[in-house]
Amino acid sequence: MEKLPDKLFDLSELRTIASGDNDFFLHMVSLFITQNEEALLEIRGHFDKREFAAIQQILHKMKPSIGVMGITAATEIIKQIEETELHEIDESVFSVLLLRLDTILKEVNVQLRLI
Amino acid sequence: MSTWEKFSPWSSIPKPESMSSFSIFIVEDDKFYGEYLKHYLSSNPDYSIQHFLTGKELIANLHRKPDVITLDYSLPDMNGALVLKKIRQYCPDTQVVIVSGQKDISTALDLLKDGAYDYIVKEQDSRTRLWNVILRIRENRALKNQVEQLQEEVGRKYDFEKAIIGNSQAIRTIYSLIEKASKTNINVSITGETGTGKELVAKAIHYNSSRRKKPFVAVNMSAIPRDLLESELFGYEKGAFTGADTRKTGKFEEATEGTLFLDEIGDMNIAIQAKLLRVIQERELVRIGGKDTIPLDLRLIVATHRDLKEEVSNGTFRQDLYYRLLGLPVHLPPLRERTNDILILAKHFAEAFCKENNLHMVVFSSEASEKLLRYPYPGNIRELKAIIDLAVVMSNGKVLSQEDIIFSQSSKPSEFLNAGEMTLDEYNRLIIKSYLDKYMDDIPLVAKKLGIGKSTLYRMKQNDQI
Numbered sequence: 336m337e338k339l340p341d342k343l344f345d346l347s348e349l350r351t352i353a354s355g356d357n358d359f360f361l362h363m364v365s366l367f368i369t370q371n372e373e374a375l376l377e378i379r380g381h382f383d384k385r386e387f388a389a390i391q392q393i394l395h396k397m398k399p400s401i402g403v404m405g406i407t408a409a410t411e412i413i414k415q416i417e418e419t420e421l422h423e424i425d426e427s428v429f430s431v432l433l434l435r436l437d438t439i440l441k442e443v444n445v446q447l448r449l450i
Numbered sequence: 451m452s453t454w455e456k457f458s459p460w461s462s463i464p465k466p467e468s469m470s471s472f473s474i475f476i477v478e479d480d481k482f483y484g485e486y487l488k489h490y491l492s493s494n495p496d497y498s499i500q501h502f503l504t505g506k507e508l509i510a511n512l513h514r515k516p517d518v519i520t521l522d523y524s525l526p527d528m529n530g531a532l533v534l535k536k537i538r539q540y541c542p543d544t545q546v547v548i549v550s551g552q553k554d555i556s557t558a559l560d561l562l563k564d565g566a567y568d569y570i571v572k573e574q575d576s577r578t579r580l581w582n583v584i585l586r587i588r589e590n591r592a593l594k595n596q597v598e599q600l601q602e603e604v605g606r607k608y609d610f611e612k613a614i615i616g617n618s619q620a621i622r623t624i625y626s627l628i629e630k631a632s633k634t635n636i637n638v639s640i641t642g643e644t645g646t647g648k649e650l651v652a653k654a655i656h657y658n659s660s661r662r663k664k665p666f667v668a669v670n671m672s673a674i675p676r677d678l679l680e681s682e683l684f685g686y687e688k689g690a691f692t693g694a695d696t697r698k699t700g701k702f703e704e705a706t707e708g709t710l711f712l713d714e715i716g717d718m719n720i721a722i723q724a725k726l727l728r729v730i731q732e733r734e735l736v737r738i739g740g741k742d743t744i745p746l747d748l749r750l751i752v753a754t755h756r757d758l759k760e761e762v763s764n765g766t767f768r769q770d771l772y773y774r775l776l777g778l779p780v781h782l783p784p785l786r787e788r789t790n791d792i793l794i795l796a797k798h799f800a801e802a803f804c805k806e807n808n809l810h811m812v813v814f815s816s817e818a819s820e821k822l823l824r825y826p827y828p829g830n831i832r833e834l835k836a837i838i839d840l841a842v843v844m845s846n847g848k849v850l851s852q853e854d855i856i857f858s859q860s861s862k863p864s865e866f867l868n869a870g871e872m873t874l875d876e877y878n879r880l881i882i883k884s885y886l887d888k889y890m891d892d893i894p895l896v897a898k899k900l901g902i903g904k905s906t907l908y909r910m911k912q913n914d915q916i
Binding site: 349352353354356359362363366367370392395396397398399400402403 | 479480481482483485486489490493524551572573574576577
């Protein structure tokens, strides 16, 4: 498995929006962690049933908040998955991408919990 | 630094203090993203923001009529297009900004056609773009409110009892006619000498009618060259004639849903009269060089200083057009027939002039009042206003003396003839009055100039005939 990037996320946008409101900042971090975990669970469920369209929809929904959190590596993977035509999906490639995404986002959650 | 100054991309521009509280609903099923937008927009203390996660929650709250709704196109319970439709139905004044992850142009275009104000894709700079769009909506709303306020003010200005000053029976009759005219769409024909306030009456009717928020278009028929009158009134298509480089809408179309005021209608040549008659009868027109008929919805008010019945007898005005235009006739009497109103008007003009020019209020000496009452005012109210404005300027104190009242130096016999038909006796008195004014009431001199006896003049003065 490819090594994870050194810097998995960038919270500068969130800090800017929080504008010194630490309670808000921590609330948003916590919210992201929860949403992230729920989404990854859903994705796994859909993957088991080979429901690739549903996976694309979930990832499409996650993209904006992942963008806010500056998780560039994840954004790139989601873009690749979204751009894959459903009738052209190579399950093995798809599976590798999802696994990579899963790893990145889980590690993000681990590191975010330390904040 | 305030949060407004910190976050506003336009922080160099002063915050619009005149804008009141602004309500925004955010509809976003991604809780994180919704709260992110909410917190960002909340940095403006004038914004009151609420976040909804579903279309149904939003619809249940539409009765609160927010100013703006930011709407995610992909909601879990309802299609964004359907939500937009509901918003347009229940809150037509609410602006909707679609904030979506989809970059599909055709979807964006469809939503804009269905009434969305803007479409923003959720990308890196989307929060700034949303901020700017909301600011623009807010400014447009403030401008719209200002326009409505100004329209209301214009309406108040043309509150006819304040705009048309007077206490005479003639004026009271005019108030009554204006009120009747403004309640319906009937054509109005206004007659009266120059300077009697025909346009003022036309505006009073318009701004007190249901059409007051729509255009008031005035055309002075005598000021437009004959060759251009038809194109000015009815418009033309591109290429209709040499020089017609673009399409031009005419005054009739400009006045759509409003009022068209045709001043000096008696000066219209007979050829255009035929076309005008057809347009008024059919309530539609075809631009010069055009093929399409354009339906008309306007009220027509015409005015003239001429006697149109006489013009009809002379063959210079069409009888059928005359009767079409007649509608509700309003005749404005010349000022010399409303002597009761001369001093009321004079006082009004003096007060208005002093207020406009930050001067102390003035009052009229009894001699000045007398002098004002004696003059025939061939130029009617317009002339009286000019006399009073000049008198205020020329006065040395707070009291206007008779020396401050200066009538036109170029009073010629022709001006009296233009003042309308009078008896020979009335003409004589007018001439004598003008000479007395010119020569500062020097009776012996005036008697000599006019070739009449001094005793005649003294007797006329004693009997209040001059």
